[in-house]
Amino acid sequence: MAKLDRPEIWLAIHGYLIAFLWEMLQMPFYAMGELSAWQVTVNCSLASFGDAGIMVFAYLIASWAANDRYWLHSLKPRPLIVFLGTGQLLTLVIEFIALRAPWGWNYSERMPVLLGIGLIPLMMWTVVPLLALALAARSLREPPVDR
Secondary structure, X not given: OOHHHOHHHXXXXXHHHHHHXXXXXXXXXXXXXXXXXXXXXXXXXXXXXXXXXXXXXXXXXXXXXXOOOOHHHOOOHHHHHHHHHHXXXXXXXXXXXXXXXXXXXXXXXXXXXXXXXXXXXXXXXXXXXXXXXXHHHHHOOOXXXXX
């Protein structure tokens, strides 16, 4: 099996690219202080790698729950809910920790919050993974018969 026949690879590629665009567009909702445009770009790129990693991890958990590595072709409800739920849970945990850690980030006054957590990052973890999943399914050849 070639590496590009793996759904996780396509999800990581598309997930990183879409997440990077989202990360850059959501910057007005974060307090950036004195960061230069280059520093913001680097931070968004690093965050996008993390986002792609969360997507792949969530995909693996959903694949395990579905007992089907290629569930993205059928978009069965159970693995899709596990995929999105895993990502949302990890996003909540990361936001909670990062908002309180010295290495973390702060929201600007523009960020809508619910119980202290930004709604933009939570919305991101619905929109971006669904788009990345759809693009990964289109990029991936049909699953092998002997899966």
